[in-house]
Amino acid sequence: MRILRKWIAEEGIAQGRLLFYYAGECYDRQRYAAAARGYAKLLEQPSGYREDRLIACARLAECYERLGQPGCKLGALLQSFQYDLPHADFCCGIAACFHERQELVSAIYWYMQAVDVSSRDTGLRPVPTACRTWLPHARLSLCYAHLGNWEQALMHNTKAREFLPNDPGLLDNRQKLEAILRKEIRNRKEQDEAQS
Known part of the structure; x- marks a missing residue:
């Protein structure tokens, strides 16, 4: 941090890679307000490396999450589309922003987008494995369960378990979903018998 501050003082302004490194140091030290200012300033600049801008969007969103600013977090995530096609993370x-607001149809849409782009090459910026594998399916399972669509919930639980077959939470949810579906099938069968 001392070296970066000295460098900024010598340059007279923080911009480009210098600003990126400074914001990164603030982020690593959990100085989220300072990091957010740095990343936001970096994204305002007319040029820069694509990967740096994508990392800045991801970290800016994390800073806003830590600072309790969910609207700004969503904006930072959406801003990433200015620099590349959607990435799974x-x-x-x-x-997750829509899920937290209980806007489940919108959450489902975006989790499905994560599934759709999960195998796309993202270049030099690493994308967390969870976002490219089990996480969107696990969250889709929860969203569909909250909407009462038990078949879709179980299907996505099954897909998540392909990546994490022994996960206790996923296994527990599978048992609950299977029990609900068995009960629904019994109820339908009883209703059909009563009508005939």
């Missing part, structure tokens, strides 16, 4: 983050 940005789609999961956007979906």
Whole structure:
């Protein structure tokens, strides 16, 4: 941090890679307000490396999450689309914003986008494995369960378990979903018998 401050003092302004590194140091030290200012300033600049801008969007969203500013978090995630096609982690983050607001149809849309783009090459910026594998399916399972669509909930639980077959939470949810579906099938069968 001392070296970066000295460098900024010598340059007279923080911009480009210097600003990126300074914001990164603030982020690593959990100085989220300072990091957010740095990343936001970096994204305002007319040029820069694509990967730096994508990392800045992801970290800016995290800073806003830590600072309790969910609207700003969503904006930072959406801003990533200015620099590249959607990445699975940005789609999961956007979906989580809607999920937290109980806007489940929108959350489902964005989790499905994460699934759709999960195999796309994202270049030099690493995308968390969870966002490209089990996480969107696990969250889709929860969303569909809250909407009472038990078949879709179980299907996505099954897909999540392909990546994490022994996960206790996923296994527990599978048992609950299977029990609900068995009960629904019994009820339908009883209703059909009563009508005939």
